[in-house]
Amino acid sequence: MSLPVQDIAPFVERRRQVLRAMHARGGGIAILPTAREAIRNRDADYPYRHDSDFYYLTGFIEPEAWLVLIAGERDRALLFCRDRNLEREIWDGYRVGPEAARERFGFDETFAVDTLDATLPGLLANQPALYVPLADDRRFDLRLRGWLDGVRRLARSGASAPAALHDLRALVAEMRLIKDASEIATMRAAAEISAAAHVRAMRTARPGQHEYEVEAELLHEFRRRGSQAVAYNSIVATGANGCVLHYRAGDAVLQDGDLLLIDAGCELDGYASDITRTFPVNGRYSGPQRALYDLTVAAQAAAAALTRPGARWNEPHEAAVRVLAQGMIDEGLLSGSLDGVIESQQYTRFYMHKTGHWLGMDVHDVGDYRDPAAGGAQRPWRALAPGMVLTIEPGIYVRPADDVPERFWNIGIRTEDDAVVTADGCELITRGVPVDAAEIEALMRG
Template identity: 50%
Template sequence: MPSPPRITAATYARRRRQLMRLAGDDAILVLPAAPERVRSRDTHYPYRQDSDVLYLSGFAEPEAVLVMVPGRSHGESLLFCRERHPEREAWDGPRVGPEGAVDALGVDDAWPIDDIDEILPGLIEGRRRVYYHFGRDTDFDLKLIGWVNQVRAEVRHGAQPPHEFLELGHLLDEMRLAKTAEELRLMRHAAEVSVQAHQAVMRAVRPGMREYELQAELERVFRAAGAEPAYSSIVGAGANACVLHYRDNNAPIRRGDLVLVDAGAEYRGYAADITRTFPADGRFSREQRALHDLVGAAHAAALAQARPGVPYEAGHNAAVDVLAEGMLSLGLLQGTHEDVVAGGGYKRFYPHKTGHWLGLDVHDVGDYRIEGASRLLEPGMVFTIEPGLYIPPGDTSVEARWRGIGIRIEDDVAITRDGHEVLTAGLARSADEIEAFMAP
């Protein structure tokens, strides 16, 4: 499989220029790297850079701050980062260092992170607005406030402190929401790797295995393709499929169980997100197939709404209509269709929305509503479509034959100029397709 190109330094520079144009010449934008997190004692969680820093620079190291100063004559894009340190690099791996950052990242200038206390207050001085994500990192919030206060302390001597603090997401989230052709190539690759991983799991599953064996197979395929899990993989067999964010992944898989797998690869920062539900022994029971077909019909109804100019919520509403009608027909719910939909009765067995934005974060940035109304879909938007049904094993209000069945079907969809592209279309979706794929 040919690997798609990396996002280039020129692309990162173009993104920074676009963001600075939106912010205006009297602003400063401050983006700290994600902090490292301790797992226990001297062991850390795997490091993953803040998605906004990745989007604007591609820089993957911790202990860094990206600063943008629109209109600054001596350089607008600036990076504070760790200096080269041969001894530490022997333990933790190579660093770019301030000397290498300009060439590697295309920023205008770079300084040691240890110098930020001396330099950043001078960059803040004279800027009317500070764009920043308050609340993400309390420690850095306090540092930024301290630097601003240093400027305020010099007002008597003519210093000009900023007058406004603005949420950076108001500008940056909208930029990230519309994916470019370059980003879509990476997302197609992440989706293709994820499809291959789900196919490997469908081939590997056997009654008597444990859930974590399937998780290991999924993530083996991710890693073999140079990707990693975009989020904690969910492998739920039997009634565990009714737990929406099931995490244990350690139960046995029994004959007759359905197995719900919700997992996606992250490739060069971009996530895929797929869910399939399939029979451990390759064949759906009558009840399992009835519910799977119903979820599949809801998926098709939502997908039919995926085109430019249609409200984002139209897909969810279409899925709910189909699920409500089906649950009434199967006797899972009582009453009228209007009561079940308008009154929210469907939420007993379908408690979540039908999708979310997808990109550098698996639940990516971007508003779903604009001025109180569902936003309209536009080319370049990428989101999931993921209807489901979950009948708790202890729910005695329904017939025993339905209890403990959990099903979700999820695909990744990009809006195009004239419709949509299903990035994950290569994976069997319907009950017939799944049984045919799993057949010996």
């Protein structure tokens, strides 16, 4: 069986970058396992998905694999993976095996994973520092303890265990925060697929359908266009369900006159997309729906205008909040001055989440939102930089209450796009699905 063509250069360079960072701290050894297979029930597994950090550094997607990096006089990148097994491959599919993996994925050495416990104590011996995922998996911690005990048993021959311990995931998170050209290209492709799925949902949704029927249209388009999975559980929420932030597609029936909020994105080659659109089931926004919908679009535009290099992480959110809070006052949802509503956080009654999050291999991707280089109890927000990818997703959620105008009851709206920070601003890569209310109505009529 031939392996799919894959450019290994980005993965090799990322491993070298980790090794350089380890050298800057005096060298050492890094150990990183991929994700475990998980039983769904009885003898049926959940669909397997690799560990994001592991894939980021290896490009390897099989389970039962381990990466070892050694920063020393001679840098070494090692992979431990499953041996070829023709009998198991009849049942479970092709395995790369150590021999093919060495050349295919650019490793210095590869070994059968069955040799891991016997090999690791010798590799750990006399290393100045150890880099592992800290407090990540109790079973891994126990296994690591066994390897370190093996090093101590070699003490008579002068071996010593690593004296320093570092969190490998924190190191890799800083790398993953800035996407390279290959990552952004993959994320663009994922965004195009997800946008097409949202367009399909707008064209096919109609009164009388169930939420799960619309979800099926999304899933069909994701897979039809080549994505491997959803990036997260799709939110398909009609009517009052749109006011539940993490609602799952259920069996509620789409009613004429209601809105449908869809928050859904696919995963393509390990990278997530994330889009939310809110549209009228019957193809036309009512007056109150249109007023609040246009408000979220204006808030998103204000946030996007401040999503640029040098801006702090919180600035787009604060811009969106000012637009939303003023709109809440104008529409009679809140009373008082704009500054007073913001200072008292009255607006959080109708807008209770942030305006975005990092996006990448994970839908809520890794990376500190505050400046990791700054000290003090309250570190400043991180400055945005080219190559960062984030969502911009303001919303408004109005539940029935005596002091809330009835015309707005049970309206839940969110507008979300994926933004790549560029040299002079940002690019919204998910605009393959319209966001303007008039354009959405025209698409639904067509």
